[in-house]
Amino acid sequence: MSKILIRGAKVLGGDAQDVLIDGETIEAVGAGLSAEGADVIEAEGKILLPGLVDLHTHLREPGREDSETVLTGTRAAASGGYTAVFAMANTFPVADTAGVVEQVYRLGQEHGYCDVQPIGAVTVGLEGSKLAELGAMHESAAGVTVFSDDGKCVHDAVIMRRALEYVKAFGGVVAQHAQEPRLTEGAQMNEGIVSSELGLGGWPAVAEESIIARDVLLAEHVGSRVHICHLSTAGSVEIVRWAKSRGIDVTAEVTPHHLLLTDEMVRTYNPVYKVNPPLRTERDVMALREALADGTIDIVATDHAPHPHEDKDCEWAAAAMGMVGLETALSVVQQTMVETGLLTWAAVADRMSYAPARIGQAKGHGRPVSAGEPANLTLLDSAYRGEVDPAGFASRSRNTPYEGRELPGRVTHTFLRGRATVVDGKLA
Structure with a gap:
């Protein structure tokens, strides 16, 4: 897997930081990290969670x-x-x-x-x-x-x-x-x-x-x-x-x-x-x-x-x-x-x-967003607002109580050990 740089995300809702993923692991977390050799995800304003x-x-x-x-x-x-x-x-x-x-x-x-x-x-x-x-x-x-x-x-x-x-x-x-x-x-x-x-x-x-x-x-x-x-x-x-x-x-x-x-x-x-x-x-x-x-x-x-x-x-x-x-x-x-x-x-x-x-006791999960930890991450666009449409669900079933209700937030990216399973809100 290539390197991935998540640029400018609010880690746990705090200050904007860059997160560099190398393979299955978070290599570095900080401001102004080098993007050399990495695929860049612009994440300004988004929330990064484990x-x-x-x-x-x-x-x-x-x-x-x-x-x-x-x-x-x-x-x-x-x-x-x-x-x-x-x-x-x-x-x-x-x-x-x-x-x-x-x-x-x-x-x-x-x-x-x-x-x-x-x-x-x-x-x-x-x-x-x-x-x-x-x-x-x-x-x-x-x-x-x-x-x-x-x-x-x-x-x-x-x-x-x-x-x-x-x-x-x-x-x-x-x-x-x-x-x-x-x-x-x-x-x-x-x-x-x-x-x-x-x-x-x-x-x-x-x-x-x-x-x-x-x-x-x-x-x-x-x-x-x-x-x-x-x-x-x-x-x-x-x-x-x-x-x-x-x-x-x-x-x-x-x-x-x-x-x-x-x-x-x-x-x-x-x-x-x-x-x-x-x-x-x-x-x-x-x-x-x-x-x-x-x-x-x-x-x-x-x-x-x-x-x-x-x-x-x-x-x-x-x-x-x-x-x-x-x-x-x-x-x-x-x-x-x-x-x-x-x-x-x-x-x-x-x-x-x-x-x-x-x-x-889920090994490798629920870990801090910090260097050396497994790159299991969720990137959320918390400013998003939209109506729930079960027709777009990945689940096989549609029995949601929220159909037509406006809810905030949208997961834009999910990473499982450094591999993107969701990219730009769509399954990889």
């Missing part, structure tokens, strides 16, 4: 290639500025064995748009009754460190305790989908005023909060790590804040859509707003933003959940839950967190690169 890392992506392969594949999903990730994603285990077959996680891992290596780290299932078949092959998945070529039954909750306290004990031996983490199933039977949206007015089954906040409370206590008892997926309520924030004050080893994530959208959107009965956990109230949204700003919530994770057209283009009750998010995540964070003054770009780098890489 490559983004998503700890919560659904790539669907194997088994639901009509929704997404590792190829299309990683192309979508690169388009959104991501250089690494963690692929959830709810595939067909479930990623509960070394063989399945190795298949996903190798597909990621073959396609090369971003690194793919499989997440292993906690229980066999996501059925919640028997531990999966956690040790074998960790020792496999995929080197799994994160385990989750996401889409389903590990609701049995004994199974959850055993999982926490097992992963402690090799420094792994259990990522919990916090949803007490008995409290959400038939639930269609957030339980509250809007659900009462619409006559839709309510999804109470306590269904999430009770599981989080139990699991942080289990993690404290075992001395293990627990990660809370897609936190969505103000009460959940307070539980995590309390747990951290006690020194419990808990981390948490919030999705972009829970930072922006509320249950008021469900009044349209448009299934694009149907998601798990459901969109909550304005009060919850504000609490989530404040918690992300103060560090109670550690990271932003997309919960990118692609579905084919027929699974969303139907009546509300029959529609699948989930939204695509890889290609819009950074824009939503810019609007909700940066333009509101809640986060600096340096803090965005922490919440969307450094911290998720640290939690998931």
Whole structure:
């Protein structure tokens, strides 16, 4: 690979600097670097961030290639500025064995748009009754460190305790989908005023909060790590804040859509707003933003959940839950967190690169933009404004809640170990 000089970018939103890439590595960072022998990217006014890392992506392969594949999903990730994603285990077959996680891992290596780290299932078949092959998945070529039954909750306290004990031996983490199933039977949206007015089954906040409370206590008892997926309520924030004050080893994530959208959107009965956990109230949204700003919530994770057209283009009750998010995540964070003054770009780098890489142990990712580091980088035109058009998505699915909405920011370049995967806003 030839040398590349990124000229005049605002590194982490700070002063304009040049960044020289040589092969897979950042050779130098500073003002007035020589462009001799290098391809030059003029980046005046643009924001340069470390490559983004998503700890919560659904790539669907194997088994639901009509929704997404590792190829299309990683192309979508690169388009959104991501250089690494963690692929959830709810595939067909479930990623509960070394063989399945190795298949996903190798597909990621073959396609090369971003690194793919499989997440292993906690229980066999996501059925919640028997531990999966956690040790074998960790020792496999995929080197799994994160385990989750996401889409389903590990609701049995004994199974959850055993999982926490097992992963402690090799420094792994259990990522919990916090949803007490008995409290959400038939639930269609957030339980509250809007659900009462619409006559839709309510999804109470306590269904999430009770599981989080139990699991942080289990993690404290075992001395293990627990990660809370897609936190969505103000009460959940307070539980995590309390747990951290006690020194419990808990981390948490919030999705972009829970930072922006509320249950008021469900009044349209448009299934694009149907998601798990459901969109909550304005009060919850504000609490989530404040918690992300103060560090109670550690990271932003997309919960990118692609579905084919027929699974969303139907009546509300029959529609699948989930939204695509890889290609819009950074824009939503810019609007909700940066333009509101809640986060600096340096803090965005922490919440969307450094911290998720640290939690998931993504080698070579979430590293500083400095000499000697891997050249995993994202260049953002933060001044851009444009309407979201899902027809231009790299993802195979189009179930975005932002169609026609104006969002700020546009990823112009993404580099994976010095190789451009996105150039001038288009896939390389």
